[in-house]
Amino acid sequence: MGSNGSPSQIAEGTEQVEDRQKTVNKPPQLQDVLRHACPSSSKARLLSTFKNILERENCDFMWVTKEWRPQPVTQHSRTRSTAQIRQDVFASPKMQHTVEELSQQNGVPKEALWQELNEILVEMGHTQTMPVVRWFGYVLSKIMRKIYNGVYVNEESITRLRARVGNNPVIFMPSHRSYADFLLMSYVCFNYNIMLPVIAAGMDFVAMWGVGRLLRDSGAFFIRRSFGNDKLYWAAFSEYVQTLITAGENPIEFFVEGTRSRTAKSLCPKLGLLSVALEPYFTGQVSDILVVPINISYDRTLEETLYSYELLGVPKPKESTSGLFKALNVLDEQYGRIHIDFTEPISANNFFGDLRSPKLLRPLHLPHQITAGESSRIIWLANHVVRQQQKHAVISLFSLAAVVITHHSLTKPRNQLLKVQELTKEVALLKSTVESLGGLLDCRENLDVSLREALQIHKSLVHLSEDGVVRLKNVATQAAVAVDPTKLKGHNLQDKTLQVGVPMVMLQHYINQTLHLFICPAMICVAVEHSIKQGSGLKDDIFAKYQFLRKLLSHEFILHSAWEEMDFEESVFQLKALQVLDESLREPQKLCLGQNTKLFQIISHLLLPFLSGYSNTCKVLLETPAGKRVNLNDTLKLAQERIEKLLLNSHLNHHYSLSLDLLTAAVSSLSAMGSLSKHKENGKVSYSVNESRLIQVSQVLEDFFQMVAHSVRNPQEEMARQLVTREKARL
CATH class of the missing domain: 3.40.1130.10 (Glycerol-3-phosphate (1)-acyltransferase)
Incomplete structure (x- = not known):
């Protein structure tokens, strides 16, 4: 790591760090909540308990005209009209006090405030x-x-x-x-x-x-x-x-x-x-x-294409009735x-x-x-x-297919086609993994039939040819590409970037549906490999690296700090059960790589676009002249511009790194970790760079990113090396 700070030192320097022991000293009822939050402690869910409510004995007309006797929320509730609700708000002591106070503070007649209040409630009600x-x-x-x-x-x-x-x-x-x-x-x-x-x-x-x-x-x-x-x-x-x-x-x-x-x-x-x-x-x-x-x-998702453009910086169209009617072409798809x-x-x-x-x-x-x-x-x-x-999510098989398709595009030569048989094999591996992690998959028939059905639903994005080759389609439209540059939220990306980026971001949309299951295991896999490369492998060192990654991604995923240790122990247990990780025979406090190197790589590579986007955001911010404050929009544009150049030069290969949501989360995390200082003046937010702190975070982050990126570029070499490393570590 060098002298600029280890992951543990950087983690301990953040405002969000809590003593590990404090996470277990919670009130008894919250300990119950924590137990319920663990996937392994919850009752198994079954697809058979889900009923299709569109399949009913009565026709739609009979259904909507049925007698309406709903179960009441409370036994003594009273039904009020819109006008009565407004009157109750008007009559509340808090509202009376607020009007009185604002009238005195601002010199506004109370009658005018009551009139304004009435307009607010009419608009709201x-x-x-x-x-x-x-x-x-x-x-x-x-x-x-x-x-x-x-x-x-x-x-x-x-x-x-x-x-x-x-x-x-x-x-x-x-x-x-x-x-x-x-x-x-x-x-x-x-x-x-x-x-x-x-x-x-x-x-x-x-x-x-x-x-x-x-x-x-x-x-x-x-x-x-x-x-x-x-x-x-x-x-x-x-x-x-x-x-x-x-x-x-x-x-x-x-x-x-x-x-x-x-x-x-x-x-x-x-x-x-x-x-x-x-x-x-x-x-x-x-x-x-x-x-x-x-x-x-x-x-x-109905809005899948629209979301992809928004994440790349093309603003969404303003909600309008005419726009709603134009969107009715969704009725032609499944x-x-x-x-x-x-x-x-x-x-x-x-x-x-x-x-x-x-x-x-x-x-x-x-x-x-x-x-x-x-x-x-x-x-x-x-x-x-x-x-x-x-x-309580139900995960589509297409989400697992999206993981496989993306992983194939990152790790295989361009001329190596993805056959549906290989896709099915890889999805089967991920299916058993997701189920072991507590996820419920929508797989009603045998896997091959269900997967082909899932691909058919997404035929606008993925094409399955007659000879069994799976390919991404070009879904970028000229109308969206030709948007007015002054209305863009980010950098004005080139057409060829959008041609590849739009479908890749759409694919990531479905990968993201699984990441609540994979994010902690992925951080631990990366932390374990990094620790072993540094000659450690000790659990405490791995935990410190995991802490750093967790704090880094705390604005990207739901990673409540109080669950930090619980999530770590749970995920290590799951990874050992999946044979992704193992324990050293001589030193029980050491973790090493398990036999399942294929799954180890797939899980680790899920972090690639996030590490890439965050690392390049750090580099953009480090180029800020000393003493100059930067705003979020300018930072996002510069980061997108930098990432696009790397993508076009083949130095990066994951277009989701361009996501404005991802880059925004990066800025928020760097601010929370003390690498940026946040300033708010006249309603406008700006940031100043804490250079020494940002250099520390950037160096650690770059180490993680380069390690994962090398594994993506050289998957077979890495798998062979990991097998050798595993045997040495175990003995």
């Missing part, structure tokens, strides 16, 4: 009109029957949910990969006679003629993406959400990730709306709240199956009960100030929700 809901359900049924092979719901999870609902407010928290997510939630609730949720939606849809009204009448309430310093809007928003919680009329639904994930990876959770929704519990207005994480898994799974409901009492005082006294007109203990625990809950969503 939902209606949920059952005739509209029924009509919408009928249309959705027809659309879904045309483009999907089924919408499969885990009925065991529905039974579990029903048993817990009835006494306390409920919050639904689905994963968010597509615009279709919140429509599906209402559709499923209607099918199972569960009270329809009231859904937090972005303001993007309000301006869409007809669509905004339709969504509002289906239960959506609209909130702005950011409030800035608008205290009146914040008060109106929080009071609107809290009156929905305390009244207990409907489940409230929102996405803890905040926005759709363009990458198909889980996004780091946003805490604002969750904190607001939990306030009635902290203040004793409700005795408990049930939080229900939900996973929605898609065989094929998108496979959707799987929906409700996880075990989480009681707020189990997470926060020890923090809540039974004699809590608080002025009703003042908002609850979140304590440090509550804030820390909310972070726990948010991360636990996302991890539960991940654990």
